[in-house]
Amino acid sequence: MVIATVVTVLFLGWMALITGIVGVVASLFKIGKGGGFWSTLLTGALVGVLGLMILRHPETGAGVITLMAGMVFLVAGIVRLIAGVQPVPGRWMLVVSGIAGIVLGLIVLFNPVQATFTLLGVLLGINLLVDGVTLILWGRVHVDVASTPAG
Numbered sequence: 001m002v003i004a005t006v007v008t009v010l011f012l013g014w015m016a017l018i019t020g021i022v023g024v025v026a027s028l029f030k031i032g033k034g035g036g037f038w039s040t041l042l043t044g045a046l047v048g049v050l051g052l053m054i055l056r057h058p059e060t061g062a063g064v065i066t067l068m069a070g071m072v073f074l075v076a077g078i079v080r081l082i083a084g085v086q087p088v089p090g091r092w093m094l095v096v097s098g099i100a101g102i103v104l105g106l107i108v109l110f111n112p113v114q115a116t117f118t119l120l121g122v123l124l125g126i127n128l129l130v131d132g133v134t135l136i137l138w139g140r141v142h143v144d145v146a147s148t149p150a151g
Helices: 003-028 037-056 058-084 091-110 112-147
Strands: none
Touching: 003 037, 003 058, 003 112, 037 058, 058 091, 058 112, 091 112
16 A cells, blocks of 8 residues: 555544544543433444554555545535536636546546555545645635625
8 A cells, every 4th residue: 555545544543543532431421411421432432443443454444435535525526516606706616626526536436446555645635735725715715805895
C-alpha cells in the first residue's frame, strides 16, 4: 500500500478506537442521569471494536474505507452539482466542485482494488484541495455580495 493510504487507514483506526474508549467512559457519567447510558455505551463499544478491527486488518479496512470514500465523493458531487443549478452568485464553483466529486467517486467505485492500494490518499487529497478552494471562493463571493450596498 502507498504510504498515504497506510497513514489514512491507521489514523482512522486509532481515531475510532479512541472515540470508542471516550464513548464508553462518557456512558459511565450518564448512569442515573435520566437515560442515554445504554445507547452511549453500545455506540462507544461498537466504534471501539471498529477501530480495533481496522488496526488489526488494515488492508481490509483500506478497502472498506475506499468504498465509503468513493460513495461520499459521488454523493457530495451530486449534491453540489444540484446546488450549483440554483441561481446564486458564484454557482459555477459548486458546479466545478460537483463535477470533480462525481469524477473522483466514479474512479474509486469502478476501480476499487487500484483505488485502495494506490489512489486513496491521492484522491482524498485532491478532494480536500478542490473542496477547500471551492469553500474559499464561495465565501469570498458571498462576502463581496454581502458588502455591496443595496440600492
